[in-house]
Amino acid sequence: xxxxxxxxxxxxxxxxxxxxxxxxxxxxxxxxxxxxxxxxxxxxxxxxxxxxxxxxxxxxxxxxxxxxxxxxxxxxxxxxxxxxxxxxxxxxxxxxxxxxxxxxxxxxxxxxxxxxxxxxxxxxxxxxxxxxxxxxxxxxxxxxxxxxxxxxxxxxxxxxxxxxxxxxxxxxxxxxxxxxxxxxxxxxxxxxxxxxxxxxxxxxxxxxxxxxxxxxxxxxxxxxxxxxxxxx
Amino acid sequence: xxxxxxxxxxxxxxxxxxxxxxxxxxxxxxxxxxxxxxxxxxxxxxxxxxxxxxxxxxxxxxxxxxxxxxxxxxxxxxxxxxxxxxxxxxxxxxxxxxxxxxxxxxxxxxxxxxxxxxxxxxxxxxxxxxxxxxxxxxxxxxxxxxxxxxxxxxxxxxxxxxxxxxxxxxxxxxxxxxxxxxxxxxxxxxxxxxxxxxxxxxxxxxxxxxxxxxxxxxxxxxxxxxxxxxxxxxxxxxxxxxxxxxxxxxxxxxxxxxxxxxxxxxxxxxxxxxxxxxxxxxxxxxxxxxxxxxxxxxxxxxxxxxxxxxxxxxxxxxxxxxxx
Numbered sequence: 001x002x003x004x005x006x007x008x009x010x011x012x013x014x015x016x017x018x019x020x021x022x023x024x025x026x027x028x029x030x031x032x033x034x035x036x037x038x039x040x041x042x043x044x045x046x047x048x049x050x051x052x053x054x055x056x057x058x059x060x061x062x063x064x065x066x067x068x069x070x071x072x073x074x075x076x077x078x079x080x081x082x083x084x085x086x087x088x089x090x091x092x093x094x095x096x097x098x099x100x101x102x103x104x105x106x107x108x109x110x111x112x113x114x115x116x117x118x119x120x121x122x123x124x125x126x127x128x129x130x131x132x133x134x135x136x137x138x139x140x141x142x143x144x145x146x147x148x149x150x151x152x153x154x155x156x157x158x159x160x161x162x163x164x165x166x167x168x169x170x171x172x173x174x175x176x177x178x179x180x181x182x183x184x185x186x187x188x189x190x191x192x193x194x195x196x197x198x199x200x201x202x203x204x205x206x207x208x209x210x211x212x213x214x215x216x217x218x219x220x221x222x223x224x225x226x227x228x229x230x231x232x
Numbered sequence: 233x234x235x236x237x238x239x240x241x242x243x244x245x246x247x248x249x250x251x252x253x254x255x256x257x258x259x260x261x262x263x264x265x266x267x268x269x270x271x272x273x274x275x276x277x278x279x280x281x282x283x284x285x286x287x288x289x290x291x292x293x294x295x296x297x298x299x300x301x302x303x304x305x306x307x308x309x310x311x312x313x314x315x316x317x318x319x320x321x322x323x324x325x326x327x328x329x330x331x332x333x334x335x336x337x338x339x340x341x342x343x344x345x346x347x348x349x350x351x352x353x354x355x356x357x358x359x360x361x362x363x364x365x366x367x368x369x370x371x372x373x374x375x376x377x378x379x380x381x382x383x384x385x386x387x388x389x390x391x392x393x394x395x396x397x398x399x400x401x402x403x404x405x406x407x408x409x410x411x412x413x414x415x416x417x418x419x420x421x422x423x424x425x426x427x428x429x430x431x432x433x434x435x436x437x438x439x440x441x442x443x444x445x446x447x448x449x450x451x452x453x454x455x456x457x458x459x460x461x462x463x464x465x466x467x468x469x470x471x472x473x474x475x476x477x478x479x480x481x482x483x484x485x486x487x488x489x490x491x492x493x494x495x496x497x498x499x500x501x502x503x504x505x506x507x508x509x510x511x512x513x514x515x516x517x518x519x520x521x522x523x524x525x526x527x528x529x530x531x532x533x534x535x536x537x538x539x540x541x542x543x544x545x546x547x548x549x550x551x552x553x554x555x556x
Contacts, residue, residue, distance in 0.1 A: 012363040020366075054355065080358035084407040084450055102362035102387065105369055169372065177429050178372045184425040191434050191471075 002116055005046035006030040007037060007063060008078065009055055017050070020105050026112075037063050038070070046073060048116060050108075051095070053079040053086070061093040068094035074115035078103070134170045135227040137211065139163050148209040158183045158190075159202050166215065166225040175222040199223065235295050236288050247280055294318040347397045354394045361386060384426060388461065392524060395454050399528070402535050406448040413478045413488060414439040416449060420456040421476075427461070432470035435460075439478030445486045445556040451532050456490070458525040459552050463492035465518055466550070481555060491551040497544040505542060506530040 004026050008014050014030045021028050029044050031037055034056045041049070049067060053060040064075055074097070077090045082100040090098050097111050132139045138147045141164055144155045155163065161183050165174055176195060183190050183198065190198075199215070206214050211229045218224055255269045288295075293313045364383055368376045398405055414437065421428070421435040428434055445452075463474045472493040481487035497505060501512035508527040515521030526542075533540045533554060544550040 010359045010363065013359060013366070016363065016366040080355040080362075082450065083405055084448070085405065088407075101358045102365040102383075105366065168370070172372075174372055175377070177377065180429045181425055184422060184429070189421070189425070189428070189434060192432070 001025060001027050002048065002120075003027045003029070003044060003046040004048050004050060004112065005041060005044055006050045007055065007060070008050065008052040009034065010052075017108070020109070021112075024109065034058075038066050041067055042070065047120065048073055048112060049075045050112075051075055051077050053077060053081060053090070061089060064090070064093045064095055072119075074119050076111060076115065078108075132164065132167045134167045134225065135229065137167070137209070137214075137229075139167055146205060146209065148211070151209050153205050153208050155205065156201075158185075158198055159205065162198060162202050166223060170225045170227060173218050173222050173224045178222070233288075233295075235299055236291070239295075240284060240287070244280075244284075251276065290315045291317060294321065297321075347400070350393060350397045354390050354397075357386075357390055361390070380426065381430065388457075391454065391457075392522070392528070395451075395528060395532070396524065399531055399535075402532075406451060406536070408446055408448050408536075410444050410446055411449055411452070413443045413445050413486060416445075416447075416452060417456065417476050417478070417488070420453050420460065423453075424457065424460050424464075427464055428474075431464050431467065433464055433467050433472045433474060435476060436473045437476045437478075439476065439488075440480060443478050443480065443486050445488075447536055447538065447556060451536060455529050455532050455554070458529050459490045462525055463490060463494060463550070465521075466494035466496075466514060467492050468495060469493075486556045488554045488556070489551055490554075491549060493549045496546040496548055496550055497542075498546055499544075502542065502544055506540075 004021060006014055006017060006028060008017075008030065018028045018030065029040075029046070031040055033040065037058075051060045051064060055063070060077060060079070064077075067073075067075060075095045077087075077095045077098045078101060079086065079090070079098065080101040087098045096115055099108055099111060131141065136148055139145075139155075139160065140147070141160060144157065144160045146153050146155055146160075146163065162179055165179060165182050176192070179199075180190055180192075180195055183195070203215050206212075214225060214227075214229055216224045216226055251273055255273065258269060291313065294315060294317060297318075361383065364379070368379050368383070417437055417439060421437070460474065467474070474493075475489070475491040477487075477489040477491070479487055479489075495514065498513050501510075501514070504510045505512065505526050506529075507523075509523040510527070511521040511523040515523060529552075530540055539555040541553040541555070542550065543553075
């Protein structure tokens with residue numbers, strides 16, 4: 001299990017990050033004493049460090065140099081400063097990457113994953129893979145496979161994203177805006193018509209797994225995944 | 233010379249009157265002839281001219297100094313000559329200059345402190361913003377959408393404050409590199425996806441393959457964000473597009489056109505849209521116009537060496553053109 005050390009003085013942010021990272025099977029610890037960061041780092045011996053720039057006593061750059069003297073583990077800065085020079089400063093002080101506030105969980109997680117992968121080999125250890133199961137229907141987000149019992153069906157990226165969102169909130173309504181936001185891609189953005197097309201495709205894939213009416217349209221609101229199918 | 237003559241003219245007039253009066257007194261007394269008075273007049277006039285010449289030459293640079301106004305603060309200072317008048321004027325100016333400089337310095341210091349404070353404060357505000365952002369992430373439904381929208385507005389407001397404060401120290405804070413225009417545009421549009429989706433207005437990007445520009449990514453992204461915010465704010469109908477055209481213009485200069493299908497800007501307002509705090513007709517009928525967006529766009533593009541142009545047709549839309 002990978003251990004992540006969080007050096008950040010905002011309690012709220014630390015709590016949220018810890019909760020989120022625990023869900024993906026990471027062990028986390030936050031700094032208690034901002035004068036003894038070095039000592040706490042040595043005791044915890046983390047695989048990766050999340051580091052804020054503005055800290056009490058010394059700034060993040062200082063602690064980054066201190067940690068570099070002890071370890072070569074990935075260090076990711078989390079800072080409100082988004083200037084190029086700030087990022088250059090961070091990298092020159094030994095950081096590996098830079099995340100600007102406010103940030104998305106997904107971006108933080110993606111960066112953490114990729115640095116762990118690079119530093120400790122591909123997908124070694126740690127429960128970092130994500131799969132969702134709703135009443136026997138299983139979605140493998142990494143491999144783009146939807147399965148139910150022994151039946152399996154391949155998904156496109158966009159279909160997987162839609163199902164991911166619907167299954168996470170199974171039983172409740174997911175708005176169209178939310179889905180549009182989720183599947184918005186840098187390369188091709190999606191308007192309402194395209195979303196309709198994708199939803200139809202998702203329905204087809206579901207029916208290929210013998211799930212009819214699983215994905216319901218809620219007029220004027222959005223879509224809802226109803227677990228009205230039995231265990232296969 | 234002119235100033236000197238004007239300055240000395242009362243003396244000359246008095247002198248001539250005096251000459252006339254004395255000549256007259258002697259004539260009425262009947263003691264002397266015309267020739268003697270003329271001779272005396274000539275002698276004393278020569279004396280006067282000699283005095284004037286001496287005065288003029290000893291104070292020449294002083295008079296020149298009075299006539300030529302300094303172009304900048306560095307040019308100020310007194311006359312170089314050492315006549316008593318020049319000397320005391322120099323002392324006076326030097327003293328005034330010092331007082332003025334002290335004052336200016338203290339204001340500059342206060343301003344710098346203020347900018348520093350604003351910077352710190354904005355960055356400080358970003359942590360609570362991230363916390364709220366994380367809390368509502370993964371949550372759906374009207375209240376969370378509303379909070380998300382307000383959060384976006386706060387973020388945008390803070391960015392505007394930050395970039396306005398930074399404009400003065402631009403020289404320390406930019407990094408020019410070769411960028412792929414399409415990638416920059418896509419990055420910004422996808423960052424603003426919430427706004428696009430909420431308004432049901434979508435971007436249409438047509439950029440020449442591999443079109444490269446030389447710019448600072450952060451500042452340019454801020455400029456594009458401002459343009460997108462404007463385009464979306466003034467597009468009232470759903471299902472419209474904001475077009476991004478990237479092409480090679482005259483003399484091989486890359487050009488980016490951002491065209492919306494919104495309400496347009498009345499011709500009377502068009503020449504002033506780049507002025508600070510100018511909101512115009514649209515600003516009064518739409519919320520949240522600060523009149524700073526396009527002003528900042530113009531200023532930043534100016535500093536980056538890009539040219540900005542705008543054209544608009546009421547009810548048809550507005551096009552902003554950036555020439556790199």
